[in-house]
Structure formats: structure tokens, C-alpha cells
Amino acid sequence: MNKRLLCISLLIISCIIIFSQCVGKRSKEEEDLRGRQFAGSAACISCHKNIYDSYVTTGHYKTSSPASRASVKGSFVSPHNVFSYSNGTKVIMEARDSGLFQVALSDSTLEELHRFDISIGSGRKAQTFLSWQNGKYFQLPLSYFISAHSWANSPGFPPSYPKFDRMIPGTCFGCHSSAVGIKNVSMEGLQLSEEFEKNQLVYGIDCERCHGPAAEHVAFHKDHPQEKNAMHITKIGALKNQQKLDMCALCHSGLGTPQRSAFDFKPGDNLSDYFFPDFTRPEKTAEMDVHGKQYQLFTASKCFIKSEEMNCSSCHNPHSNERDQLQAFSQRCMNCHKTEDHTFCKMTALPAAMLSKNCIDCHMPALASRSITMLTNGQTSPTPDSMRTHLIAIYREETRKFMATLKQ
Template identity: 30%
Template sequence: MEIPFEPGTLPAKKSKRGSKTNAAGYLGAESFQECHADKYDTFIHTAHHQTSRLASLQEITGPLNGERSQMRTLHPEIRFEMLERDDTAFQRVSFFDWQFEVPMQLIMGSSKMAETYLYWHGEKLFQLNCTYLTEPDAWINSPGYLDGDAAYARPIISGCLDCHSTYVELKKEPNLYATESLILGISCERCHGPGQQHVDYHRANPNEKKSEYMVVPSKLSREREMDVCGQCHMGNKAPKAAGAFQFRPGDRIEEHYELLEDHDESANSVHASNQIGRLALSACFQESEMACVQCHNPHKNERGMTEVFSQRCLKCHQENQCGMHEKLGPKLRENCIDCHMPKRATDKLRVETSVGQIFPPLRDHHIRVDQKATENYLNSN
């Protein structure tokens, strides 16, 4: 059991995005703004960039102070309240007439679905009790916390940061971090490789137009290209003995990760879907050279742009290949997605709340003819 939070202990200094250089050569996304403004300016609106950040009052989505900032639990005497004071947000737990407050220092989750909050305790990171869930817009017990418990002692393991941040230097003892080295957000470098050498080289050789020391995933073999996304999008897996943050674009995923679940079915982990495994079951994938970037622009937030995604289907397909072509006419090309890649909830993607379990639905990347989804689509349009 980890040491619980001791009120009065000062947390370590806040880390910035891309603050310092580190042995691994990661810089953070800001370092690429100067030369790649076209990519950077749109990239900062992506879920990748926003998935971890400092918990300033502007960034916290969950309601603070007032009626909606309360969270009741099954235990009638344990209550939580989220509040702000002097520009800082806290979670306050009350137990009978005793209470204490824990500061919210970092946010994990872009708030597309949820935000959970972390605080430093020396060189350890802990998750706070209350998580904000975007749908249904409420405070819930953080996944893994028992309802009616107020432990405040759930350590953030390195695997968590491996998928939700760019880099942090690991200390010898497990789950201790060199706090100042933490680079928040998933930067360019998790897909392109650490940037230090690239930046140093091009500063020293300003007339060199050919990019050096930078991997472009789509120029790798399809397997290695998929492995870049597979660092975080293939469901449940754990870093091997050498630890988190060892993978570099171009490496094989198995060199650095142990797969923890059977990957035939969707093999979702606690909260992440397995897009790699699901897509691989599709005829589209098996009978073409498709990878993730055939549909996703990694430098732009295109969430909800169904027609844009549908145009990408039509790069390989004709409208008249689809059996619904005559029935739907020109409407067909607005939305191939809801019929062929419906959102699905599975019991492996489960969040416990004081008002019951919630199953956030995610897109099924097994692309196929789906009669049930077709019925749903026709009924609601």
C-alpha cells in the first residue's frame, strides 16, 4: 500500500509542457511551432495534445463551487466537494465533521469523455478521488476507487503516463518520477521520434531542406507504421522490464510491450478500445495496404466530421457498391460511418459511478455490413 496523502506536505514544483532537455531527447510540441506552424496550430486542438495538461481553472471542465460541485457517496457521512480558491482547485473530502483538501494539479483526459485529476506527492503522482465525466456531465468516483471510500492514495503508474504524456524520466524505484522532466500532452515526438537531434541539426544547417533525424511513420512498412499507433491503441498491454517510454517509431511493439489479453475479440482494457485489433479483422484492411492515416489526420482534430471520414471511404469504394445506394441516393455519402462502424459499448469498458455503471460507447473499427446498425440508422434518420 502506498502512503496516503498527508495534508500539509508540499507538492513538487509544477511541471511545464516541454520544459527541459532530457537524456532521451524529447522536447515537447512547442519546440516544433517555429518551423512547423502549419502542423502545430491545428495539432494543439487534438485529443493527443490535450490529454494531459496543468490543472488551471480555465482547463478544468468539471463544475467547481456550488450545487453541482458536490459528489455524494453510498456512505452517508463521506462527501466530496470540488472548489476553487485563490486560483487553485481542490477536492475536499468531508467525513462527519472532519475534512481535508487535496489540490488538483494535473489533468489527465482531454474531456472528450472524461477528465481525471492528479497531484504530486514528492516524486510520486496520485489520482484524486473524483473524476469528471462529460456524459452525463457529473462528478463520479475515479475508476478503481470504491464508492464511499476516501483513500486518496491511488498511485499513477508509469503505464498510465506512457499512454497519456510524452515523456517522464523514471527513477529506479517503480512509479517514482523525475518531476521536472515530465512533458505533458502527447507531442509530435511519440509518432516521429525524439526531436533534439533533428532540431540541433537543422539549426546548425539552416539551408538543409531535407529532413534529418525524424521518422515519418507512413514511410515505414505498414506493420511498423501501425506499431507507432499501437503504443497506445491496441488495448491492454504492459511495458516490459526495461519500463515505459522505451518504444521509438520504427521499433516493433513486441520489443517493448507484453500483451495482456487475448486479442482476437476486441480485448478492450479498462477504458481504451483496441482499434488495431478490430481494424485488422476488416476486409478493408486485409485486402488493401490501409493503415490508420488512410482515415485519420494525426495533425488535426476532425472529431465528429462524419462527411469528411466518409469521403475517405470513397477513395477506395464507389457509392454504388453499397446495397443502400438506391434507397438513400445522395444522402449515402454523408455518412458511411454509423452503418459500417457504429459506436458500441462493451462490458469491458465499464465505469462505476454512485448512480450505477456506465459504458462509454466507442467506434467499432471492425468495418463490415451491420444489419442492426443499419436499422438504427434508418430509424433515426
């Protein structure tokens, strides 16, 4: 009897141990990559479903994703999946049962084969792709140029041969994801060496990237559903104007020299605490590239300088996809530029009602980037990507073109 009781006791203890290990494992798997203080965007749905459903359509949310046939815009069907280099090498985009690959061939001989692991870019203008190998991420030599409907040489890559060894540091993930799993960081000489966990990312810019850790907020409001005042979360509206600007400038002010990880930034932090001061000659606005320097261009605009409270959200609703909704943006210009205040557009050749539908093409035209250019198959010179400048100003040539279009 004692022997039987002992066996039963051991069985119960074993079950308890196994169960606790399973629960522990599940908890670890379910825990946000950033730690227990983060709830994950899915936790926002129960209270903020409409905002969440709208936000997942935005470029911020889609700025990175696992590479798949659904997320990669480019073709994997011949002849549209082939890119030829001047040295005779061809790179073919192949969809295999085991995944998507860029395959380099020289005289039909396999030279290199690398998997699409991560897609970077929302897919509106262009996408580039990362491949994981031995703890490192490498940018693949071919990106996809949406406006040309074509595979293209990745920006800054050599046009004569496919380059597969451009390592991507954690700082790049700082603006194209909400977290990345880093296994180890060390110094190799004067270079920082990072070892990444494969595909361990919080993809896109998620809710907590801008609103801060929300686990305590979620737990409180689940226990107190009657409480309508947002507790244990940063209230963006209560921040000072410069703090609001700094939140956007973290990723929209170009490549500074970081002194802290962008992932550590929380709403209300000062941008100056995350980048070392730039003691080089200040750039003139004419020298700033439209890609990546939105903060500097915007804050150099007379609209911003003359306003005490203007910030990025004065024009942008970060929760909505407002791409190409020029009339909606123009109506926000009307908040300050009114006919009765004599601050409206001075172009009297057309009715005010017509002009008020599109301030953007004249005062924030799409301009060619000098830093983001793409060489499509068969081209001898790269094509620049274009972005709307955030220097709000008078562009006489662009205005002339716009007026000519309206008069037609």
C-alpha cells in the same frame, strides 16, 4: 597597486564563476526532460507552424495538462461540486487560492484533502485527475463525465466511500504524456516502486513522441535553411506499413506486460520489442472492449485484411482535430468503396449521395465500453462510456436506427 589588482582579479573570477553557474543552471532548466537529443515541440513552430497550430487542438496533444481552472471541466460551484457516497461521506471540489482540491467530509468533519495536480484526458468524453504526494501520484476518486455534465466516481473505484490511495505507475504516463520525471526506481518485495519528481512532465503527446528526437534535425535546418529534404529525422512515409501500425498500437492495443518503457519507443521500432508475448487464449472480437483495443479490432476488419497498405493514417489525419467530421471520414471510405467498382453500400433505399455522407454510424457505431464506466451522483448503477468501435463491419441494428433517422 598589486593589492588593488588582486582584488579586481578576484572580482572578475567571481563574476565568471557566478555567470557560468547561472548559464549552467539555465541550460539545465531549458533542456528537455528527455535529454539533449530532444528539441521540444516549440522548436517545430518556425518551420511547421500550420501543422503545429492544428495539432495542438487534437485529443492526443491535450491528453494531459497541469490541473487548473482552465483545464478542469467540472464545476467548483455549489451544488454542482458535491458528490455523496453511500457511507455518508461527501467529497467537495474546492477552488482555493492555493489550488484546486477534492475535500472529503464526514458529518462536516474534514477527513482528507488532496490537490488536483494533473488533468488526464482531452476533455471530450471524460477527465480524471492525479495528485502528487511524497514522490507518488495517486488518482483522485472523482472524475468528470462530460456527457453527463457531472462529477462521477472514477472508473473501477468503490461506490461506497472515497478512495484516495490508488497509485499510478509510470506505465500510465507512457500513453498520456511524452515524458515523466522519475527520481528513483526500486523493488519493494515483488512490486516495482517509482518515485516521481513533482509535476515534471512533458504534457500530452508531443511532436517528438511520434517523429522521434529532433534536436539534430532542428539544428541542421537552422544552419541550412535552403535544404528542403528533411534531414536527421524519421520519415514516417518511408516506414513499412507494420511499423506505421506499431506506432499507434503502442497506446491503442490495450494493457500488455511491458518489457521496455513506452517512452523508449521510436518510430520504426517493433511493438513486439516492448511487450512480452500474450500466451493467454486469444480474444474474440466480440469480447474486445471498444476502449483500448482499437488496433486489434481494426486489424480484424475485412477492410484491413483485404488491403495491403491500410493503416491508421488511411482514415485519420493525426495532425488535425477531426472529431465528429463523419463526412470527411466517409469520403476516405470512398477511396475503396466506389459505385463503379460495385463495392459501394448495398442499401439502395436511399440515394448514393446521401449514403456517402455517413458510412460511420452504420459500420463503426459508438458502442458501450465495459471497462470505462462512471457512477454519477445519485445513481445506483454506473453509466458506460461509449466509443466508436474500430471493427469495421455490418451492424444491422445500428443500420436500422440510422436508416430510420434518415427517412425522417
